[in-house]
Amino acid sequence: MAQNPAYKELLPHLFRQEYAKMTAVLCRHFGLKHIEIAEDIASDTFLKASEQWAIDGIPSNPVAWLYTVAKNKAKDYFKHESIFESKVKNGLTPGTYSYETGFEFNHQIIADSQLAMIFAVCNPANTPESQICLALQILCGFSVEEIANAFLSNNETIKKRLYRARANLRNNNFQIHNLGGADIEERLEVVLKTLYLLFNEGYYSKSGNQVIRGELCSEAIRLAVFLSGNPLTLNTKVQALIALMYYQSSRLSARTGEHGEVILFDNQDRRQWDSSLIAQGHYYLVNACTGEQISKYHLEAGIAYWHTTPADQNKWPHILQLYNQLILVEYSPITALNRLFAYAKVYGAARTIPEAEQLQLTDIHYYHELLGYLYTEIDTFKAIEHYENAIQLTKSPVEREMILKELGRLREEKI
Amino acid sequence: MKEFALIFRLKDIDDFRPSPEQMQERMNWLANIAAQNKLVDKGNTLIPAAGSAKVVGKDKMVTDGPYTEIKEFISGYIVIRAENIEEAVELAKGNPIYKVGGNIEIREILKRD
Numbered sequence: 001m002a003q004n005p006a007y008k009e010l011l012p013h014l015f016r017q018e019y020a021k022m023t024a025v026l027c028r029h030f031g032l033k034h035i036e037i038a039e040d041i042a043s044d045t046f047l048k049a050s051e052q053w054a055i056d057g058i059p060s061n062p063v064a065w066l067y068t069v070a071k072n073k074a075k076d077y078f079k080h081e082s083i084f085e086s087k088v089k090n091g092l093t094p095g096t097y098s099y100e101t102g103f104e105f106n107h108q109i110i111a112d113s114q115l116a117m118i119f120a121v122c123n124p125a126n127t128p129e130s131q132i133c134l135a136l137q138i139l140c141g142f143s144v145e146e147i148a149n150a151f152l153s154n155n156e157t158i159k160k161r162l163y164r165a166r167a168n169l170r171n172n173n174f175q176i177h178n179l180g181g182a183d184i185e186e187r188l189e190v191v192l193k194t195l196y197l198l199f200n201e202g203y204y205s206k207s208g209n210q211v212i213r214g215e216l217c218s219e220a221i222r223l224a225v226f227l228s229g230n231p232l233t234l235n236t237k238v239q240a241l242i243a244l245m246y247y248q249s250s251r252l253s254a255r256t257g258e259h260g261e262v263i264l265f266d267n268q269d270r271r272q273w274d275s276s277l278i279a280q281g282h283y284y285l286v287n288a289c290t291g292e293q294i295s296k297y298h299l300e301a302g303i304a305y306w307h308t309t310p311a312d313q314n315k316w317p318h319i320l321q322l323y324n325q326l327i328l329v330e331y332s333p334i335t336a337l338n339r340l341f342a343y344a345k346v347y348g349a350a351r352t353i354p355e356a357e358q359l360q361l362t363d364i365h366y367y368h369e370l371l372g373y374l375y376t377e378i379d380t381f382k383a384i385e386h387y388e389n390a391i392q393l394t395k396s397p398v399e400r401e402m403i404l405k406e407l408g409r410l411r412e413e414k415i
Numbered sequence: 416m417k418e419f420a421l422i423f424r425l426k427d428i429d430d431f432r433p434s435p436e437q438m439q440e441r442m443n444w445l446a447n448i449a450a451q452n453k454l455v456d457k458g459n460t461l462i463p464a465a466g467s468a469k470v471v472g473k474d475k476m477v478t479d480g481p482y483t484e485i486k487e488f489i490s491g492y493i494v495i496r497a498e499n500i501e502e503a504v505e506l507a508k509g510n511p512i513y514k515v516g517g518n519i520e521i522r523e524i525l526k527r528d
Contacts, residue, residue: 359450
């Protein structure tokens, strides 16, 4: 049997791109209760592709081929499985879809189904972590193993989490079709939060796996851009979030060194920043600022914007002001600590230390890292003490290595 | 944790419009409280300008102000969370209002609901 190497490259790519959409469209017919059936059919379709393309080569229109096969498989399923008659059919709202007339994969149906699926997955009935896991699996086509890698967790834990999350979805009786304006309004907030967390999971991921991290980020961007392409879900918050993601992404490859070590902002090679992504960020940020609304995404995108600009005397005061507003919008320990970093850049370490110590976030490693950094020029012993605390608290090997390096430098200085 | 209202008073109406630097100091102070997760409500500013401030007094007599004829006027308020009034006082001490001769009244809140 002649092996065609081209299909082996194409298929994983298509899987990533089309599997989730296919599942979404199928789910529109089966209902979320039967998401497993939809996923089985989609998986079967890709399995068939891998078998047949290996023999016959890649068809002239691979995507159309996949959807035709999926459609036929679904029709076969409807015909042959009595479960449709006995279980599914009664569960469908009368008159919404029949497999004879409604079963098509066109651009509009795919887009609508995907939108509905995004809103179904981002269900507040699940915890944020579960939502991200589900989003990765259902919307992005990640395997359990890939999700486990991204979360630095094991397959069993992720499986359990997904199982519970899916059960919640089923019991929640969420209607995947006919989303109204009010539903969208209500859920968009949760959707954006999930995409934001998805992106952060990739951007700040503790896993050393660069490929998965990059994919998490680009999946988050893909879904957010998808939302901005639909008039129902296009608002300035979505645009601000996209701007934030593009700005952050522009530095992704500069953030890690050859061996996966984190390179801090100040030491990054700016030539490695992706200027086309920065330009995309500008585009979305400008559009995001056309309304009255200032969300936390606006503020964070503003901060990310200033990070892409060369150092000038206004840069850090601007960043500090944005952090000042951000902490008023939503308290989080990380925002509080990042704000202090900006504060130190404006007012110096000596003025920042008392403010930092007031926070008393002693169980967060970044708190000690920040104090270690602030004390470096002022009191080396205190700096060492805080860095040692940080090492105790961090779970990331990459970070531990970075702190150890700094500790080594400080101890040498003392000798 | 208890809740306290911090009520800001100014002496000079000119201080009501802060310079950018004063504004920044004020924001830094407010953000510092939020960073300790002690901000309950960032409150509001009470405009003392003509047309925005009136007093209904004795016998429902309406007068302008407060902004000219009295020594002090309330310029705004926020609500914070603190262990006790001493801590609320400490937090209030960092406000830049004292640089212009203003003051802050601290009042524990008893919720009606």
